[in-house]
Amino acid sequence: MTFFPDVPYNPTLHDFLQALGPDDAVTDLGELLAQTNQLYEDMTWVEGNLLTGHRFAVRTGLPSPTWRRFYQGVTPTKSTRAQVTASTGMLEDYSEVDKALADLNGNTTRFRIQEDSAHFEGFNQEVARALIYESEDTNAEAITGFMAHFDTVSGTGIAEQVIDAGGTGTDNASILLVGWAPNTVFGIFPKGSKAGLQANDLGEQKLQALTADGVTTGY
Numbered sequence: 001m002t003f004f005p006d007v008p009y010n011p012t013l014h015d016f017l018q019a020l021g022p023d024d025a026v027t028d029l030g031e032l033l034a035q036t037n038q039l040y041e042d043m044t045w046v047e048g049n050l051l052t053g054h055r056f057a058v059r060t061g062l063p064s065p066t067w068r069r070f071y072q073g074v075t076p077t078k079s080t081r082a083q084v085t086a087s088t089g090m091l092e093d094y095s096e097v098d099k100a101l102a103d104l105n106g107n108t109t110r111f112r113i114q115e116d117s118a119h120f121e122g123f124n125q126e127v128a129r130a131l132i133y134e135s136e137d138t139n140a141e142a143i144t145g146f147m148a149h150f151d152t153v154s155g156t157g158i159a160e161q162v163i164d165a166g167g168t169g170t171d172n173a174s175i176l177l178v179g180w181a182p183n184t185v186f187g188i189f190p191k192g193s194k195a196g197l198q199a200n201d202l203g204e205q206k207l208q209a210l211t212a213d214g215v216t217t218g219y
Helices: 013-018 108-133 157-161
Strands: 045-047 053-061 080-087 187-189 216-218
């Protein structure tokens, strides 16, 4: 006896029928889950200088000038710096559609495009969420967003960049004031890679059938 593992993430016949219009053709799809993320429209991106991220220096302290009188000496001062390494993350997904299902009424390409567009929107929303809320402390494979960086209102350093409005409890909101620029705040993509979403058509793939103990028996 063989069986195919439960794969609820693949489009079913019900999904296909839901995409058909009165003439049994694949109809236009209303993207009710789509969001407008203006973050992408003005965010600055640069190519990292590492294969898995970007290493750069940040100014951590400014020199202190001296008020002086005529013929009074001045003690030289200097700024302080710190080296920071920001890491990137890999976000990946697969869109799998049974060939016979997609070929039902000759609209294979359009049906696949509709399914793929949902995956694109999933990337859109997840990256926008991660840029704000994600943290490598709780999800080592991900990136670290704004809220994880600016997470304290006391002390020095980061706290100096946070204005505490006095809110308490768990139902507060925050406002981020960001000045995008290559020398201030920017997004990074790995050295030698391409920025943005990349899609690859892997063509037809055979699905392996497994026995109850996980042994491959065929296709």
